[in-house]
């Protein structure tokens with residue numbers, strides 16, 4: 001067994017014992033109550049899930065095992081000559097609960113590189129789809145095709161014991177994370193670069209190799225990919241992609257089945273697809289205004305038009321956050337350092353100066369501030385990755401780190417099949433009448 005796997009097992013045994021005690025001594029303690037509105041309105045604000053990898057504060061934003069995004073950017077190991085954190089380090093942190101050393105991260109990089117082989121039938125499955133297929137559909141199909149490789153599913157079919165679930169889930173998770181960049185890059189090159197594929201470079205770290213296979217050699221783009229893969233990785237357990245992965249995994253579906261389900265949630269425009277919607281909205285606005293840099297009054301008019309058409313302003317608002325998303329701020333800092341004069345970036349910043357007041361005036365939007373998706377497209381376009389339908393795939397590759405680390409924890413802690421109770425509106429009417 002690898003030392004990282006052994007370390008995970010030791011941590012998991014320790015926490016399992018603590019959870020057992022928690023359940024024995026405090027299992028009946030109430031942590032929340034549920035209102036009628038919450039049952040109808042997306043269960044917002046109900047604490048009813050346990051996720052070890054990260055925790056969100058509505059005003060401060062996400063913390064991964066206690067570390068904020070600025071702290072991760074400071075403390076996680078970097079590539080030689082680089083300044084942004086390596087996503088392998090974040091995966092280690094989410095899995096083990098401790099900051100990794102440089103050696104831990106190098107080890108994980110080479111483990112992922114060794115496991116990255118993708119069998120041909122996965123590429124065949126992608127090729128079977130029309131080129132016009134949305135990249136997120138191709139991505140999910142490919143992950144499903146890769147399910148043939150699940151060691152968890154095989155072991156279950158062979159009658160594995162409950163105590164071994166964590167071990168096979170760990171193997172599946174690492175194998176899947178290792179293979180995702182190759183699959184995503186294949187989809188990108190097939191759809192947008194005439195199938196001119198680029199072989200992996202085993203000497204590069206996970207994110208830099210991804211950038212390389214996409215066809216981007218610029219060192220700053222590799223840095224952007226490292227940062228991108230870190231900031232999109234996890235957002236506690238209740239978001240659609242994390243919750244779906246966890247829910248499907250609770251049926252003992254393997255990592256491939258569970259993650260593919262999560263990806264389908266990420267592909268929705270109110271969740272991960274918002275990153276493509278944002279850049280599309282900005283490009284449409286620029287075109288409608290005749291090109292070039294719009295002024296604040298023009299942006300204001302365009303936002304009001306969007307709202308009048310009954311649409312949301314993409315990249316703004318959040319189900320849980322109540323301030324500017326620190327993931328937006330991290331990208332803004334990156335842009336200030338590397339591309340402060342990029343016109344699209346300056347539009348993103350002017351939109352940031354304009355939209356919150358308009359949304360506040362609506363009186364119903366709980367969070368008028370930008371989320372992670374409001375900034376990412378402008379950075380990608382700058383480096384030449386202009387094919388915005390692909391953006392949610394990038395989000396998906398990153399999100400695998402968090403949801404699969406969580407899936408390992410789910411099986412290590414022996415979490416149960418998820419099955420909350422539902423009621424009908426008829427039941428609800430009788431309930432409020434006290435019947």
Ligand code: NMX
Nearest residue numbers: 270271272274312313314315316317318319364365366371
């Ligand atoms: N533009 C216009 N209206 C909005 C926006 C927005 N950006 N955000 C919220 N509202 C509306 C919302 O549609 C709802 O209207 P109604 O009562 O008519 O149905 C009302 O404000 C109250 O919604 P909230 O309680 O503030 O937000 P909720 O928790 O329901 O939804 C989002 C959260 C993220 C779905 C919502 O803010 C939204 O649609 N934002 C735009 C899409 C987006 O950027 N999604 C990405 C989220 C991050 N991610 O990557 O997943």
Ligand code: MLT
Nearest residue numbers: 234235238239240319371
């Ligand atoms: C996410 O990263 O998952 C989004 O910000 C959505 C959420 O947290 O609900």
